Amino acid sequence: MSNVTAVPAAPSAEALKHFEDEFTFETDCSDVHAAAQSGGFDFVLLDVRSHQLYNEGHLPGAISLPHGKIIASKLEAYPQDTLFVTYCAGPHCNGAARGAVRLAKLGRPVKIMAGGVTGWLDEGYSLERALEPA
Template identity: 40%
Template structure:
């Protein structure tokens, strides 16, 4: 009896198709190691947004992130945001779609956005620090955790 490949049941695209798809995917998502590195180096072209409630933000958030619950995002509440920045949204993790809703709302209002893969859950799994309280905090000057293996 011959066993067919489950991996190859749906043939992969060509190398050119894969390149186009993966470049597009990287345009929409980022990971905690890349965000942390940018925050540690004070890269001002990105703004990290915690899309959860203010209470959850205060309990623990990415240092440097601002609290902006997705439910409060609209044309008026985003008027002061800088349209030259790229906004990286996050929520609790893969079981939450707050980052997707926030990114969607921001994109619909004309902002450039990316989502943080795995949200706060993957951030903590990667050994990244948390800030607490209502102040954003900072990661500038902090050392990187052990290599993530990426």
């Protein structure tokens, strides 16, 4: 018996609910890219890394707001039902989740973009550099 099979898989009905529910918590690089290519976002894309990393390269259309700086006053310009999508460096980083927690605590709808910058680059998409420092 391997470590893979040592714990049995969930019953199919439970697995279905679990995997369907994941889509309410996250999106992926391809879907974010498609939204950007369609002419605009119907969400706010937040780069929750440091301003320095944002300036070195970020997803097109992203706003720099480090996760530790997410507070109510920074969100006042956005209607309460605005969906925020957070991303960070990649799967090795928990900044996107930290940002999502802060947004959820403020009562804001939020999803994480799975893969972060690493996933974005792996998909073959390019980054923008900041024209003016964030």
